[in-house]
Amino acid sequence: MGTGPAVLAFDVGGTDIKAALFDDAGRVLGLSRTPTPLEPGRTAASVTRRLGELSRELRARFPEVEPVAAGVVVPGIVDAERGVGVFASNLGWADAPIRALASREIGLPVAFDHDVRAASWAEHRLGAARAFDDVVVLVIGTGIAGSLILDGRPHTAGGYAGEIGHSPVADSPRCACGAMGCLEAIASAGAIARHYAERSGRPVDGAREVLALAADGDAEASAVWSEALDALAFSIAQLTAVLAPRAVVIGGGLSRAGDGLFGPLRERLDARLSFHRRPELVPAELGEDAGLLGAALIARELDGDTAADDPDVTGDADAEAAG
Amino acid sequence: MGTGPAVLAFDVGGTDIKAALFDDAGRVLGLSRTPTPLEPGRTAASVTRRLGELSRELRARFPEVEPVAAGVVVPGIVDAERGVGVFASNLGWADAPIRALASREIGLPVAFDHDVRAASWAEHRLGAARAFDDVVVLVIGTGIAGSLILDGRPHTAGGYAGEIGHSPVADSPRCACGAMGCLEAIASAGAIARHYAERSGRPVDGAREVLALAADGDAEASAVWSEALDALAFSIAQLTAVLAPRAVVIGGGLSRAGDGLFGPLRERLDARLSFHRRPELVPAELGEDAGLLGAALIARELDGDTAADDPDVTGDADAEAAG
Numbered sequence: 330m331g332t333g334p335a336v337l338a339f340d341v342g343g344t345d346i347k348a349a350l351f352d353d354a355g356r357v358l359g360l361s362r363t364p365t366p367l368e369p370g371r372t373a374a375s376v377t378r379r380l381g382e383l384s385r386e387l388r389a390r391f392p393e394v395e396p397v398a399a400g401v402v403v404p405g406i407v408d409a410e411r412g413v414g415v416f417a418s419n420l421g422w423a424d425a426p427i428r429a430l431a432s433r434e435i436g437l438p439v440a441f442d443h444d445v446r447a448a449s450w451a452e453h454r455l456g457a458a459r460a461f462d463d464v465v466v467l468v469i470g471t472g473i474a475g476s477l478i479l480d481g482r483p484h485t486a487g488g489y490a491g492e493i494g495h496s497p498v499a500d501s502p503r504c505a506c507g508a509m510g511c512l513e514a515i516a517s518a519g520a521i522a523r524h525y526a527e528r529s530g531r532p533v534d535g536a537r538e539v540l541a542l543a544a545d546g547d548a549e550a551s552a553v554w555s556e557a558l559d560a561l562a563f564s565i566a567q568l569t570a571v572l573a574p575r576a577v578v579i580g581g582g583l584s585r586a587g588d589g590l591f592g593p594l595r596e597r598l599d600a601r602l603s604f605h606r607r608p609e610l611v612p613a614e615l616g617e618d619a620g621l622l623g624a625a626l627i628a629r630e631l632d633g634d635t636a637a638d639d640p641d642v643t644g645d646a647d648a649e650a651a652g
Numbered sequence: 653m654g655t656g657p658a659v660l661a662f663d664v665g666g667t668d669i670k671a672a673l674f675d676d677a678g679r680v681l682g683l684s685r686t687p688t689p690l691e692p693g694r695t696a697a698s699v700t701r702r703l704g705e706l707s708r709e710l711r712a713r714f715p716e717v718e719p720v721a722a723g724v725v726v727p728g729i730v731d732a733e734r735g736v737g738v739f740a741s742n743l744g745w746a747d748a749p750i751r752a753l754a755s756r757e758i759g760l761p762v763a764f765d766h767d768v769r770a771a772s773w774a775e776h777r778l779g780a781a782r783a784f785d786d787v788v789v790l791v792i793g794t795g796i797a798g799s800l801i802l803d804g805r806p807h808t809a810g811g812y813a814g815e816i817g818h819s820p821v822a823d824s825p826r827c828a829c830g831a832m833g834c835l836e837a838i839a840s841a842g843a844i845a846r847h848y849a850e851r852s853g854r855p856v857d858g859a860r861e862v863l864a865l866a867a868d869g870d871a872e873a874s875a876v877w878s879e880a881l882d883a884l885a886f887s888i889a890q891l892t893a894v895l896a897p898r899a900v901v902i903g904g905g906l907s908r909a910g911d912g913l914f915g916p917l918r919e920r921l922d923a924r925l926s927f928h929r930r931p932e933l934v935p936a937e938l939g940e941d942a943g944l945l946g947a948a949l950i951a952r953e954l955d956g957d958t959a960a961d962d963p964d965v966t967g968d969a970d971a972e973a974a975g
Contacts, residue, residue: 406927416927463809477894479807486786489896489929496893497886497924507926508889563820566831567890570819571800573812601820603830604729604739606812 330355330455336628337387337399337435339380340444340620341365343419346376347618348383351625352394359387360621365420373414373425381434398631400440400447400624401431407443408488415488440627446483446491447623448615449476452578454626456614461575465568466613467493469561469583473513479572496567498560512564516557518583525553540586558590562597569598569605580613587612653678653778659951660710660722660758662703663767663943664688666742669699670941671706674948675717682710683944688743696737696748704757723763723770723951724754725943730766731811738811763950769806769814770946771938772799775901777949779937784898788891789936790816792884792906796836802895819890821883835887839880841906848876863909881913885920892921892928903936910935 332354340347342365349360361383366375380401388396405417412428414420428441442450449466452458458466462481468474473494477484484490494513495506504511514520518536525539526532529549533539542550565577583590591610599607615622655677663670665688672683684706689698703724711719728740735751737743751764765773772789775781781789785804791797796817800807807813817836818829827834837843841859848862849855852872856862865873888900906913914933922930938945 475894479802480805482803484802484895486896486898487929490894492893492896492928495926495928496890504926508924508928567819568894570815571798571813571891571894572807573809573815575809601831603818603827605815605818605831606810 330451330622330625333629334397335394336625337384337396337437338621338624338628339383339399339401339431340447340618340624341376341380341401341403341420342444343367343404343417346379346383347621348380348387349621349625350387350391350394350396351629352391357618357621357625358391358394360618367421369421372420373422373427373430376420377427377430377434380431381436384435384437396437398438398440398628399431399435400442400626400628400631401427402442402444402447402620402624402627403427404444406488407441407446409442409446409485410487412439412441438631440624440631442623442627443476443485443488444620444623445474446476446485447627448580448619449478449578449623450483451615451619451623451626452580452613453478455622456619457578457580457611458576463572463574464576464578465493465572465574465608466578466580468581468613469517469579470581471517471519473517473581477572477574479574493564493568496564498563498567512560515560516564518581521553521557521583524556525550528553536583537586540589544589558593558597561594562601565594565598565608565610566601566605569602569608573606574608576609576611578611578613580615580619584612653774653945653948656952657720658717659948660707660719660760661944661947661951662706662722662724662754663770663941663947664699664703664724664726664743665767666690666727666740669702669706670944671703671710672944672948673710673714673717673719674952675714680941680944680948681714681717683941690744692744695743696745696750696753699743700750700753700757703754704759707758707760719760721761721763721951721954722754722758723765723947723949723954724750725765725767725770725947725950726750727767729811730764730769732765732769732808733810735762735764761954763947763954765946765950766799766808766811767943767946768797769799769808770950771903771942772801772901772946773806774938774942774946774949775903775936776801778945779942780901780934781899784932786895786897787899787901788816788895788897788931789901789903791904791936792840792902793904794840794842796840796904800895800897802897816887816891819887821886821890835883838883839887841904844876844880844906847879848873851876859906860909863912867912881916881920884917885924888917888921888931888933889924889928892925892931896929897931899932899934901934901936903938903942907935 350358368375406415414425432439475491475493499510504514521536543554673681691698729738737748755762781787798814798816822833827837844859866877
């Protein structure tokens, strides 16, 4: 990722934490993936404490590298400006001052953001989105996450923007989030596998198997895949009319279908539109470490003022257990 | 609209041109509405020539007011940055350098923008949207136009953004634009009147009459109105998930239905959403002169550089007739 100050980077997920040190040449050192310590009612404390341990391990292993900041990215609703994890169902926190807690544990200034927004920012700075000032990034895996870069800047709306997976494309089925007809409930890899199993009565290993079955002429697989493509084209048509991005970058497991996804999606999108300016549909380039790269980037871009307004967390972080 | 330099303002529509002079106290002087000179193949020339005549009339009538700039707003696809009317079906121009032509005819620097974006900017600076940095403005009349203000700035994407009226909410009916299931084809005042006439076989004077019939228990009117409300709620739910605006300001003829529109719309929007942050739904405040006010505002905000890159139009403007 080019030269710049050395930084620590952490991508916190519901299952594991990816950690690494980036040196001043942009080389990644000591990349590790360890389980996320989920302690019901005190996950913010246990996770940030773990980030402190991982920092000390990395610094002990690479004493010649002197990081000046750390980047921490997490899932859920994230208010990057305030440094707060507003809500994350798989981590169990609500309104947790993650940036301040992490900064105390790591002993460095911390840049804090949403995992998919950070990954999208990495695609914008280093990957498939770098040619575009107006670009939407969609990550299609078990769920569907999105992120908007408009006029070259992330549009976050306090962490609530970019929920393209939970934007309606139909009146059914009910989504896990509680709303009806969300894109994620029809077109995520998870939904594709689930719908095929429901219709055919045959469980499958994942969306990839449904696509293979569709390619082999399985009618139920073809129908499920076609519905997913229609829903994606519908959603991208909405984005096109409202935001007119120059490109939609698609990453996540489903994007590995390559032309099997991008070809029919381009056709269906084109058929839905009239005078609208078509966006390019392009595959993400950075792969599954995009979030970690994004964490390193935001740490390098950190300006000294960011954490100045953070709440005082010198007290017991475990106080969250009461919340 | 407060104190500032005196400016000329023109709101060019497919039927008429509104023109006025705003003095340095923000008072509107000599407001007029005259027919738009539509000359097939040379409308850009005839319209901008007419703007020159209107300027001279206003300046002759109010010689004590010395305008320093003019604001010109037009419908269609508008690239404000380049000063170009990209396309306007009701004015018949394509890629017309309106800003440069108007500036030559008026003899002053010209600020140029899209009519609904300018009206929305006026709502943001002076009206219902002034408390919000992230706000969507919807104007629901014969058609549906939209405009986005994100992080306090208009998001235009070269004039293609904000086409909420031509964003899909369903798979049918076909819209006049050629696409299927556009919001405008279901929920505009024009569509409401048309759909009622089609279903009932009884022509109506407009959406207002359909709403009155629905209030009186007419089943077909109720069904048409309910479908329009569902489509609007669907569209605003999309905007909420993707952009998370703090408010959606609704203007245009349909907004005069007041609580008859805003009440059921709030309920349906709320029912569609889950974890999403609800936007306020608020009526526009500035009325039908919002576009003209917006033209005056952008003229006052004009920075001297804007027109520096304009193409040379010292030649014959009628050359467009060849296009």
